[in-house]
Amino acid sequence: MTALPLASLPGSPSLKPGWPRSRPGLESLAGRLAAGGHPPEAFARAVWQALDREDAALLAGIRAYRRHPWRREASALPVPWAEGGSRLLDYGGEGPTVLVVPSLVNRADILDLMPEASMLRFLAGQGLRVLLLDWGEPGPIERPFGLTDYVAGRLERALASAGGPVVLIGYCMGGLLAMAAAQRQPERVRALGLLATPWDFWAEDAGRARSLGALLPGLEPLLAATGALPVDALQALFAALDPFAVAGKYRGFAALDPESPRARRFVALEDWLNDGIALAAPVAREVLGQWYGANAPARGEWRIAGEAVEPRRLAMPSFLAIPSRDRIVPPASAMALAGALPGALVHGAAAGHIGMVAGQGAEEALWQPLRRWLSGLGL
Structure with missing residues (x-):
């Protein structure tokens, strides 16, 4: 899902006592001990020693992260349009307009x-005017919003304010919203870029997708009481996509030089992950129930303002970036758009969902191929 690297340390089930019941590596350790005829006491002692080593590294990584001095310094940017909690941020640049969703x-x-991990600033330095639609948090105005309100309302009015026609680029869930807006307003969109955008939610594991949809009735009391799906609930839901990832990455961070660029980027990414945004209740119902539970987009049943979103109707040039190591949006889910979008250029990125846009190798994995595609359009 969108976003979905949503597992933060506090909400991660992989750090709760007793769950899951095994850890990677312990099964092979058990097999080696059993094959060697070791007594049960030796097996138990070896398991606890392995767990102690892992936990010590995990705690060391958490401590190193908490005391790291890096802090993001947000720069003031022009805001050519704003509505409610949403705004367009102007990253400057001279040339055709690219609007990123x-x-x-x-x-x-x-x-x-x-500064060294900014796709937007990279593009702005490549002869393009770059705008970012910052949705903001759902406040009292946005809490009743469904996806139609965001697409046919906020996004389309942001498009209108950007001038005419733009290259519309959507990342993850933003790709679905951008695609819907492009179908509704083709005169305002000259080309469409979709980065790690899901389409067939049942492509790789229909059972897991349906199980997420099946959680919706149990979440209804929370949605009704707060008008949103809180950040902690989102993190707990999507941590299950890769339950060992959080502990593993902190163990790896413990071994890094805290002054290294890699360590600083790790801290920047973790700060971003731990600063999530709630999802308006109607949107949560659509995403969990329709996208995951019913696979509505791939079945031609996802609608914006009553109109089915159909990629085959998009005649504009399109670019699909599909990261091969994506655990959030399975590559097969994104690849389903390749056959649905007429004439789409498919770029396979050797990266993960987040790494493709902000990792150490992001410039090579995505930024430069995206710029080459734009250049091929005459931009």
Whole structure:
């Protein structure tokens, strides 16, 4: 899902006592001990020693992260349009306009994470005028919003304010919203870029997708009481996509030089992950119930303002960036758009969902191929 690297340390089930019941590596250790005829006492002692080593590294990584001095310094940017909690941020640049649409779930900062990890500033330095639609948090105005309100309302009015026609680029969930807006307003969109955008939610594991949809009735009391799906609930839901990832990455961080660029980028990414945004209740119902539970987009049943979203109707040039190591949006889910979008250029990025836009190798994995595609359009 969108976003969905949503697992933060506090909400991660992988750090709770007693769950899961095994850890990677312990099964092979048990097999070696059993094959060697070791007594049960030796097996138990070896298991606890392995767990102690892992836990010590995990705690060391958490401590190193908490005391790291790096802090993001947000720069003031022109705001040519704003409505409610949403605004357009102008990253400058001279040339044709590119409007970038992030997910509704996480903050838009991932596309401008730090000076050396900013896809938006890279594009602005490549002869393009770059705008970012920052959705903001759902306040009292946005809490009743469904996806139609965001697409046919906020996004289309942002498009109108950007001048005519733009290259519309959507990241993750933002790709679905951008695609819907492009179908409704083709005269305002000259080309469409979709980065790690899901389409067939049942492509790789229909059972897991349906199980997420099946959680919706149990979440209804929370949605009704607060008008939103809180950040902690989102993190707990999507941590299950890769339950060992949080502990593993902190163990790896413990071994890094805290002054290294890699360590600073780790801290920047973790700060972003831990600063999530709630999802308006109607949007949560659509995403969990329709996208995951019913696979409505791939079945031609997802509608914006009563109109089915159909990629085959998009005659504009399109670019699909599909990261091969994506655990949030399975590559097969995104690849389903390749056959649905006429004439789409598919770029396979050797990266993960977040790494493709903000990782150490992001420039090579995505930024440069995206710029080459734009250049091929005459931009």
